[in-house]
Amino acid sequence: MYYGQRKIENPIRWAMVGGGIGSQIGYIHRSAALRDFNFQLVAGAFDINPERGKAFGKELHIAEDRLYPDYKTMFAEEAKRADGIQAVSIATPNGTHYEITKAALEAGLHVVCEKPLCFTTKEAEELEALAQKQNKIVGITYGYAGHQAIEEARQLVAEGKLGKIRIVQLQFAHGFHNVAVEKNTASTKWRVNPKMAGPSYVLGDVGTHPLYLSEVICPDMKIKRLMCSRQSFVESRAPLEDNAMTIMEYDNGAIGYVWSSCVNCGSMHGQKVRIIGEKASIEWWDERPNQLTFEVQGEPVRILERGMGYLAPSALADDRIGGGHPEGLFEAWSNLYSRFAQAMVAADKGETVDFWYPNIHAGVEGVRWVENCVRSADNGATWVEYK
Template sequence: MTKLNWGMIGGGEGSQIGPAHRLGAGLDGAFTFAAGALDHRADAGRDYGQRLGLAADRAYGDWREMLEGEKGREDRVDLVTVATPNSTHFEITKAFLEAGFHVLCEKPMTMTVEEGEDIVRTAAKAGRICAVNYGYTGYSLVRHMRAMVARGDLGKVRLVKAEFAHGHHADAANADNPRVRWRYDPAQAGVSAQFADCGIHAMHMASFVTGQEVTELSADTVSCIESRELEDDAMVNFRMDGGTVGRLWTSSIALGRQHGLTLQVFGENGGLRWSQEQPNQLYWMPLNGRLQVIERGEGGLSPEADRTSRVTVGHAEGMPLAFANIYADLAEAIHAAKAGRPIDPAADLYPRAEDGLRSMAAVFAVAQSGKARGAWTDARPPMFR
C-alpha cells in the first residue's frame, strides 16, 4: 500500500502528547510525517519541525499557513492531527475538514455541544473522516474486551465501572501554579475540569466496550481544593441505552494513583477487569469458574485483538502503541475510501466525531447535574435525542 502523508498541528517541543502522536503515526510505516504547524510560536514551530525532518517549506509557522500551503499540493497531507489546547480544536478541525482533509482531533473535540454538532455535520458534508483521539481504546485487550462483549461471552452486561483517577493536582500549595490553575478556570477550561479532561476517556471506553451509549446521568462534582471553581473530583452514575448501569469515578486529587484508567464490566455470565497501567493483562472471571488472566498476544484471541498486537506475548506494549492502533485504523479507513472498497471490520473501530460530540453532551450534563446536587440529567446530544 502506498504511504500516506501525515501532518500535525500542535504537539511542539516539550508538549505532553506530541511525541505519542509522532510515535503512533510513524510506527507501522503507514504514514510519512510530511507537514506541521507544531507550536503557537511560529519560529519555534518551524525550527522544531525541521529538526524532526520536515522540509523547510512544510514546517509551517501556524495552522492557517499550513492550510493554505497544503491545499494546493498534489502530495498534500492525507490526515491532519490536531493536538493543540482544547479551545482551538473546533476552529482548526472545522477548517481542515471543509478543505477536504481527514482529521484526527484530540479530546475534548470541542468546548460546547453546539460546536460538536457542527463538527459532525461538517465532516458528513465534506465526506471526510473526523476521528477523536480516545487513544486508550487502541489497546489490544480493550479491543478484545469489546469483542468478548459483542460475541456474548458475558451475556447481558449488567454493570460497568469506569475510573480515571490520578493524584497529580493534589497539592493545594501548587493550585496557583499557572500550569495547573488554568485547568480549573471556567474562562479557559469551560464548564468542567476533571470530567472533561479525564472522565470522558473513561465514559467513552465504557461505551466502546459495551457497544452502548450513555442516555442519562447523575453527577456529584466537588472541588476538594476549595479555591478551584471547577471540579477536581466527580462521581457519576449513568444509564446506557442497552440497559447497562454505569458507575464512574474521576479525580485529580487521588494521591498515590498515577494514571488510573480502569474498566470493569460485569455481565450475567462473567466479569472483566482491565487497567491501563498493566495493559497487557485482562482479568476474566466466568460465572461459576475460576479467575483467569488473558495475556495480550496469546493465541486464540479475537481478530480485533490480533490486529492490534505487535510484539510476542510476554513483551510489554504500551501507550504509544495504542495510539499507533488508532493510526493503523485510520490508514486502513483512508485507503479503503480511496479505493472505494469496504474497510476491514477489525479496523473500523477508531473513535468518531459522534463520540466526541457525545462526550461534550456528557460534560455539560455532568456540570448541570453537579450544580443540581445530582439531579438525573439527559446526557444525549440534541441531534441524537
C-alpha cells in the same frame, strides 16, 4: 499478528498543529503515526510562537518552507502544492479544537484531534455534519482503546460470555494534581482555565477515556439518564472540578458509575474498567494493560494475556510482538493511527471500513456526556435525561 506489512499503498502526507517542544502528547502522536509508515510528516505549525515552532520543526527534519507560523497559513499554502498535506493532527489546548478542526475539514483534510472535540454538543454535531459533507475522517485520540485487551473484552461481551450486562464500573482517578500544580506547570494551567479547557476539567480530561472504552466493549448499550456530583477540592480551580462521580442508567436496565479525579492521592493512573454481567465479569486496568481479568461466578479467576492464541482473532490482529513481551501506550496509539490511515484511504475511494475506531461520532458523544454531567452537577446533582 502484525509484522509490519503494508496496510495502505502510499503514506499519507501529514502535518501537525501544536505538539511542539515540551509537548508530551505531540511526541506520542508522531511516534504512533510514523511507526508503520502509514503517515509521512511533511509540514507543521508546531507552536503559538512561530520562531520556536520553526526551530522545532527543523529538529524533525521538515523542510523549512513547510514550517508555518499558524494553521491558517499552513492550510492555505499547502493547498497550493501538488504534494500538499492530506491530513492533520491537532494537539493544541481544548479551546482551539473546534475552529482548527472546522478549518481543516473546509480545506479538504482528514483530521486526528485530541479530545474533547469541542465544548458543546451543538458544535460537535456541526463538525460531524461537515465531516460527512466533505467525506473526511475525523479520528479522536482515545489512545487506550488500541490495547488488545479492549478488543478481547468487546468480543467476550458480544459472545454472551458475561450474560446480560448489569453494572458498568469505570474510573480514571490519579493523584498528581492533589495540589495546585498549575501554578508552576504550563501544561496543567490551561486545563483549569474555563476559557481554554471548557466547562469541565477531569470529566472531560480523564473521565471520557474509560467512558469510551465502555462504549467499545458494550456498543449496544445507550445512556438513558445520569446524575453527577463534582467538586473543586483545590479551590482555585472552581468552577472547574478536580473530582466527580457520575451515576448512569442505561436503556437495557444496567447501571454505570464513573469516578473522574486528579486528587486521588497515591494513585499513579487509576484507570479501571469493570463490566459485570449476570454470569461473569471482566476487568482491565491500564497500569497492567497486557492482562484482562475474566471472572466467572463459582470458577477460578482467569487472567487472559495479550498476544496469546486463545484470544479472539480481532484482538490478535493488533499484536505486534507476540505473547509474553509487554506492550504499552505507544503500541496502542500506533494501532489507532493505523486504523485512522486505513479509514482515510477508504473514504477517499468512496469506501467504508469494517472495523471500529474512535471516530467523530465518538467525539460527539464524549462532548455530550460532559455537557450532561455539568448540567446535572450545576443543578444540584440531580438526575437529567440524557440528550
